[in-house]
Amino acid sequence: MRLDSPTIQDALQWARSELTCSDSASLDARVLLCHCLQVSAVYLHTWPEKLLDENTWQQFQDLIRKRVQGLPVAHLTGTRDFWTLSLTVNEHTLIPRPETELLVETALSLFDDTPIDALDLGTGTGAIALALASERQSWTVTGVDRIDQSVELARLNARQNNLEQVRFFASNWFDAIDQHRYSLIISNPPYVEPHSPYLTQGDVRFEPLSALTAEDQGLADLRKIISQASQYLVDSGWLLLEHGHAQGQAVRDLMQQAGFMGSNTLKDLAGLDRVTLGQWPDMV
Ligand code: GLN
Numbered sequence: 203m204r205l206d207s208p209t210i211q212d213a214l215q216w217a218r219s220e221l222t223c224s225d226s227a228s229l230d231a232r233v234l235l236c237h238c239l240q241v242s243a244v245y246l247h248t249w250p251e252k253l254l255d256e257n258t259w260q261q262f263q264d265l266i267r268k269r270v271q272g273l274p275v276a277h278l279t280g281t282r283d284f285w286t287l288s289l290t291v292n293e294h295t296l297i298p299r300p301e302t303e304l305l306v307e308t309a310l311s312l313f314d315d316t317p318i319d320a321l322d323l324g325t326g327t328g329a330i331a332l333a334l335a336s337e338r339q340s341w342t343v344t345g346v347d348r349i350d351q352s353v354e355l356a357r358l359n360a361r362q363n364n365l366e367q368v369r370f371f372a373s374n375w376f377d378a379i380d381q382h383r384y385s386l387i388i389s390n391p392p393y394v395e396p397h398s399p400y401l402t403q404g405d406v407r408f409e410p411l412s413a414l415t416a417e418d419q420g421l422a423d424l425r426k427i428i429s430q431a432s433q434y435l436v437d438s439g440w441l442l443l444e445h446g447h448a449q450g451q452a453v454r455d456l457m458q459q460a461g462f463m464g465s466n467t468l469k470d471l472a473g474l475d476r477v478t479l480g481q482w483p484d485m486v
Contacts, residue, residue, distance in 0.1 A: 208259060210235065211250040217266045230275050234265045237279040274405035285333035289359045294351035295326035296413040297405060301470040302390050304477050305444050306333045308468060309388055312440055312479075315340050318385035321434065323375055323427060324348070326413060328356030328368065330388055335368045344384075346373035349412065375423070376430050383436045390444040391423040392416045420446055421456075428456045435482040442479045450475035 208216065217231035224230050232243055238261045239245065239254075254262065265278050276282040276297040282289055284298035285306055291297050309320070317340040322331035325345030335343040345368060347353050356370040373379055394400060396415045401407070406414060416422040424445055431441045441462060445453050450467035457465040462480030470476035 207253050207256070209251050209253055210246055213254055213259065213262055214246070217262070220266050220270055223270060223272070230269055231266070233275050234269065234278060235262055238262045238265065272404075272407060274408050276405075277408060282327075284327075284329045286336060287329070287332055287359070287363050289327045289329055289332070290355060290362065291327055292351070292355060293408065294349055294410060295347070295355060296390075296409055298327055298329040301472070301474075301476050302329065302444055303333070304468060304470050305330055305388055305390060305442055306337075308477055308479060309334055309386055309440075309442055310337055312442075313338070313341075313386065317341060319382070320344070320386040320388065321346070321379070321384045323373075323387065323389035324391050324413075324423075325356050325370060326352050326390075328359045328370060330390060331356070331368050331370070332359055332363055332365050334388075335365045336363065343368045345370045346375075346378065348372065348374040349410075375426055376434060379434060382434065383439070384434055385436050385439045386442065387427075387431050387435060387439070388442045389427055391427060393420040393424055393444070393446045393449060395420040395446075420449065421452055424449070424453055425456055428453070428460050428462075432461060432482050437482060437484040439482050440479055441482070442477060444477055445475070447474035447476065450478060453478040454480075 214231050218227045221227035221230055232246055236243055238258050268278055274297055276291045280290060282291050282298050285303055315338055319342045320334055322345040325331050325347045328345050331343045331345035345356055350372055353370050353372050360366050360368050392414050393416055394414045454465045457480035463483050465478055465480035467475050468477045
């Protein structure tokens with residue numbers, strides 16, 4: 203199809219026909235066109251006959267070609283929505299996933315607006331820490347990440363979402379945490395098995411392995427966090443972890459061995475085991 207000056211509708215149709223490799227072709231096309239036009243999705247529905255100017259059309263074609271090569275939409279737009287926030291993303295860390303909102307929801311269901319200290323380990327974009335802070339103004343939320351560029355990114359996201367009360371600093375899990383105790387420790391650590399065929403498909407090919415994979419069948423970082431968490435939790439404090447759909451039993455076992463009470467696994471919207479929580483006992 204030769205298009206010199208296409209309408210919104212024509213451009214979307216062209217993009218869908220190019221994106222045969224994507225299982226979300228329509229959505230990808232809409233998100234990328236919204237990005238080029240700097241408008242919301244409603245605009246595309248309202249003005250399907252509107253003509254694109256030449257620059258916008260060039261930019262859109264360029265993005266669609268990159269998407270055809272496999273680049274994640276979030277890397278092409280530089281943003282991803284998570285919870286109620288719009289987050290800047292880049293190649294240094296994981297693109298926030300919808301299933302991780304289950305961690306946020308679970309944490310919010312455990313604690314009300316009473317002031318507590320919460321710690322997000324391996325914060326990446328800052329998604330979890332910032333979502334918690336956006337819902338609980340009285341909490342003191344800290345996010346740490348081993349990668350300096352992630353810490354900078356999380357700080358940028360805090361500024362962009364007016365959540366500058368959240369403190370971010372570099373730490374490899376608990377290594378740089380002083381002897382502080384938290385009521386909540388939460389994490390979405392790397393948990394994919396290093397040789398998983400999953401890593402050769404889709405968006406994950408463009409994400410850093412450091413954010414995705416862990417030795418010991420994906421359990422190495424989960425194991426490390428679980429074994430150290432009790433030194434940083436108050437009595438009755440909670441540990442909440444995201445993990446792979448086949449790791450629920452292993453994570454519950456690790457929590458139990460470490461002395462946590464009543465560990466429990468929750469399923470994500472796809473019906474897959476995704477989050478396990480455990481409570482550190484009250485020693486008195
Ligand atoms: N949930 C991610 C995925 O499915 C994996 C990231 C992680 O290990 N936390 O790609």
